[in-house]
Amino acid sequence: xxxxxxxxxxxxxxxxxxxxxxxxxxxxxxxxxxxxxxxxxxxxxxxxxxxxxxxxxxxxxxxxxxxxxxxxxxxxxxxxxxxxxxxxxxxxxxxxxxxxxxxxxxxxxxxxxx
Amino acid sequence: xxxxxxxxxxxxxxxxxxxxxxxxxxxxxxxxxxxxxxxxxxxxxxxxxxxxxxxxxxxxxxxxxxxxxxxxxxxxxxxxxxxxxxxxxxxxxxxxxxxxxxxxxxxxxxxxxx
DNA sequence: CTTGTATATAGCCAATCAGGTATATACCCT
DNA sequence: AGGGTATATACCTGATTGGCTATATACAAG
Numbered sequence: 001x002x003x004x005x006x007x008x009x010x011x012x013x014x015x016x017x018x019x020x021x022x023x024x025x026x027x028x029x030x031x032x033x034x035x036x037x038x039x040x041x042x043x044x045x046x047x048x049x050x051x052x053x054x055x056x057x058x059x060x061x062x063x064x065x066x067x068x069x070x071x072x073x074x075x076x077x078x079x080x081x082x083x084x085x086x087x088x089x090x091x092x093x094x095x096x097x098x099x100x101x102x103x104x105x106x107x108x109x110x111x112x113x114x
Numbered sequence: 115x116x117x118x119x120x121x122x123x124x125x126x127x128x129x130x131x132x133x134x135x136x137x138x139x140x141x142x143x144x145x146x147x148x149x150x151x152x153x154x155x156x157x158x159x160x161x162x163x164x165x166x167x168x169x170x171x172x173x174x175x176x177x178x179x180x181x182x183x184x185x186x187x188x189x190x191x192x193x194x195x196x197x198x199x200x201x202x203x204x205x206x207x208x209x210x211x212x213x214x215x216x217x218x219x220x221x222x223x224x225x226x227x228x
Numbered sequence: 229c230t231t232g233t234a235t236a237t238a239g240c241c242a243a244t245c246a247g248g249t250a251t252a253t254a255c256c257c258t
Numbered sequence: 259a260g261g262g263t264a265t266a267t268a269c270c271t272g273a274t275t276g277g278c279t280a281t282a283t284a285c286a287a288g
Binding site: 029030031041042045046048049063064065066 | 263264265266267
Binding site for chain 3: 144177
């Protein structure tokens with residue numbers, strides 16, 4: 001499983017996305033992370049392991065606590081992948097550039113297309 | 115399963131990402147999409163169904179062909195979600211703003227941090 | 229109406245997943 | 259050492275996944 005696979009798979013679960021969102025505010029222990037969820041502690045630990053294996057969190061040691069912190073860099077790769085599609089979703093076109101090329105500016109381009 | 119779940123889950127498979135990448139170049143039939151892969155046609159059809167259910171492709175009809183085209187809009191939502199983390203991965207900091215606040219500009223801020 | 233081509237569906241299987249409970253481990257405190 | 263707290267691991271289960279083969283459907287062309 002490559003990095004991109006692992007990243008997207010980790011992000012596919014809403015519990016894990018919520019955990020990452022929480023970690024934007026800073027480090028948190030497993031108990032703290034588990035608190036908002038109607039889910040057992042071992043299940044949260046499992047989600048944390050998925051995030052850790054994907055490189056999206058790292059863990060420290062504070063007495064018996066294992067605080068989690070966000071490691072956002074792998075998200076950059078996912079973001080880069082998505083960027084390839086940006087012009088398509090933002091322009092609301094499907095190969096519009098090629099189409100325009102084929103039409104050879106039949107009409108004056110007035111940019112009112114959306 | 116919400117939209118974001120479906121989007122990220124669809125993107126977690128390299129075959130599906132390759133199919134989407136191919137579709138940037140324009141519509142393609144199932145056979146055309148299957149060609150680069152050492153995989154049976156029904157398996158490709160299954161992947162296409164996952165992409166369609168996630169709203170990432172739509173399909174037309176051309177005789178017995180069912181051409182696929184990219185529907186990139188759902189990717190915008192995924193991109194928006196990732197954007198929340200951009201300043202973290204780009205700044206190479208972990209709650210640096212809060213940390214700087216706590217230190218109360220102990221040193222003159224010269225912006226050479228990265 | 230038969231044949232060929234493109235695609236979808238059904239059913240099988242092994243692997244993974246997401247949850248659970250029970251238990252083990254790690255660390256602190258007295 | 260013994261007790262409490264935080265976390266991890268082991269194991270079970272049902273659902274989902276990703277692949278396969280075999281078969282069904284949709285359409286075009288003769």
